[in-house]
Amino acid sequence: MLERLFFLSRQGTSVKTEVIAGLTTFVTMVYIVFVNPAMLSEAGMDLGAAFVATCIAAAIGCFIMGFWANYPLALAPGMGLNAFFTYGVVLGMGHSWQSALGAVFLSGCIFLLLSLFKVREWVIQAIPVVLKQAIATGIGAFLALIALKNAGIIVASPATLVQLGDITSAGPLLAIFSFFIIAALMFRDFKSAVLLSIFIVTVCAWGLGLVEYHGIVSVPPSIMPTVMQLDIAAALELSMLSVVFAFLFVDLFDTSGTLVAVTQKAGLADEKGHMPRLGRALSADSTATIAGSMLGTSTTTSYIESVSGVSVGGKTGLTAVVVGICFLLMMFFAPLAQMVPAYATAGAILYVAVLMLQNLKFVNWDDMSDAIPVSVVLLMTPLTFSIAHGIALGFIAYTAVKVLCNKREEVSISVWVLTVLFIVKFAFS
Numbered sequence: 001m002l003e004r005l006f007f008l009s010r011q012g013t014s015v016k017t018e019v020i021a022g023l024t025t026f027v028t029m030v031y032i033v034f035v036n037p038a039m040l041s042e043a044g045m046d047l048g049a050a051f052v053a054t055c056i057a058a059a060i061g062c063f064i065m066g067f068w069a070n071y072p073l074a075l076a077p078g079m080g081l082n083a084f085f086t087y088g089v090v091l092g093m094g095h096s097w098q099s100a101l102g103a104v105f106l107s108g109c110i111f112l113l114l115s116l117f118k119v120r121e122w123v124i125q126a127i128p129v130v131l132k133q134a135i136a137t138g139i140g141a142f143l144a145l146i147a148l149k150n151a152g153i154i155v156a157s158p159a160t161l162v163q164l165g166d167i168t169s170a171g172p173l174l175a176i177f178s179f180f181i182i183a184a185l186m187f188r189d190f191k192s193a194v195l196l197s198i199f200i201v202t203v204c205a206w207g208l209g210l211v212e213y214h215g216i217v218s219v220p221p222s223i224m225p226t227v228m229q230l231d232i233a234a235a236l237e238l239s240m241l242s243v244v245f246a247f248l249f250v251d252l253f254d255t256s257g258t259l260v261a262v263t264q265k266a267g268l269a270d271e272k273g274h275m276p277r278l279g280r281a282l283s284a285d286s287t288a289t290i291a292g293s294m295l296g297t298s299t300t301t302s303y304i305e306s307v308s309g310v311s312v313g314g315k316t317g318l319t320a321v322v323v324g325i326c327f328l329l330m331m332f333f334a335p336l337a338q339m340v341p342a343y344a345t346a347g348a349i350l351y352v353a354v355l356m357l358q359n360l361k362f363v364n365w366d367d368m369s370d371a372i373p374v375s376v377v378l379l380m381t382p383l384t385f386s387i388a389h390g391i392a393l394g395f396i397a398y399t400a401v402k403v404l405c406n407k408r409e410e411v412s413i414s415v416w417v418l419t420v421l422f423i424v425k426f427a428f429s
Helices: 002-006 015-029 032-041 047-069 081-090 097-116 119-125 129-151 170-187 193-207 238-266 278-295 306-311 317-330 342-362 368-383 387-404 413-428
Strands: 075-077 154-157 161-164 300-302
Touching: 002 317, 015 193, 015 306, 015 317, 015 342, 032 047, 032 075, 032 081, 047 075, 047 278, 047 300, 047 317, 075 278, 081 097, 081 238, 097 238, 097 278, 129 154, 129 170, 129 238, 129 342, 129 368, 129 387, 170 193, 170 342, 193 342, 238 278, 238 300, 238 306, 238 342, 238 387, 278 300, 306 317, 306 342, 368 387, 387 413
Parallel strands: none
Antiparallel strands: 075 300, 154 161
16 A cells, blocks of 8 residues: 555655654654744744644645655744744734734645646746755755754854854763764664664763653643634735735745755756656645644744655655654654753754755856855855745846856746846845
């Protein structure tokens, strides 16, 4: 049955490999079931209900991506978008969380229409191969920054923006230890190295008294305080128009960049960078966003942590389905999951960043018209802390440099259109 659904042998994988990949992806992104509800609760939403909504919305997205699109791409409510939901829309603009959920719902509907009419597919296929390589490496640098921040290896500085943290403390040392465990085990072709490293570091942290044991199983909280509480009428007001399009725009390019990076790493794209079943993959996050807004959570999007599962062999939708099952089970195993500290997954995320940075070897560094836009994406994605901004600046740089280097024929009409849209976005945002 699994062979018929996911074509495992055709992709050169097995059930065991896909399950390990799914578990690996899940462990690297499970933090969202704690971070997202905590952030939404600051907007006035019920913490327990938001926790359950997060788990169910993530599961819905993963199941659609796995069964319908057959991609090893996991979904969950997105970081950054939840911050915009709480601090931008609710606390900043003064809108209710119900109307913010309505805006998420509308953005998901527009997103789905763009997917059905292949506008999103056109956007992704329009990205030149060199920019696809740049996006993958830019996201790799972005992941490295997140990993180092979560580990406490780099910290904020009022004078220099960032500086070296206290690397002699337990958290950074355990994160470094985790990274070296993965490197050593991967060298020996141990496919579950990432998952094992997270387990080892968590056990070490528990032994050192850094994390507390809260039990294993608990009854899921009620979802009723948030389910179907969205206010679509309020979201249709003129003052909410910019909010709807902000949700739409960020999700569009975050998801597009993630999808490009994961498929490049998994070897699922052809030699021209085109991806099969792209329309189905693009429908998954928009459908999950609509469902999530009805349940009571912010925008659901594709997770770049999916690359961690791909790095250990995940190639089919079975990986995403395993992640979805884990999210549903997480509703009952919340106390156990709370034991996994951020620095336990930091080593895994940093290792994935190293793998993604390998795409730099495909760049023709002797051609400045390729090297410059790649460098812009590579630097600006982590420094702006936004995949969407990194992609936008990369498109602008690509078009400008190609024109100035008398290579206008390499700039397609679709790239011109997207470049103009990005310039307009920066000019009026």
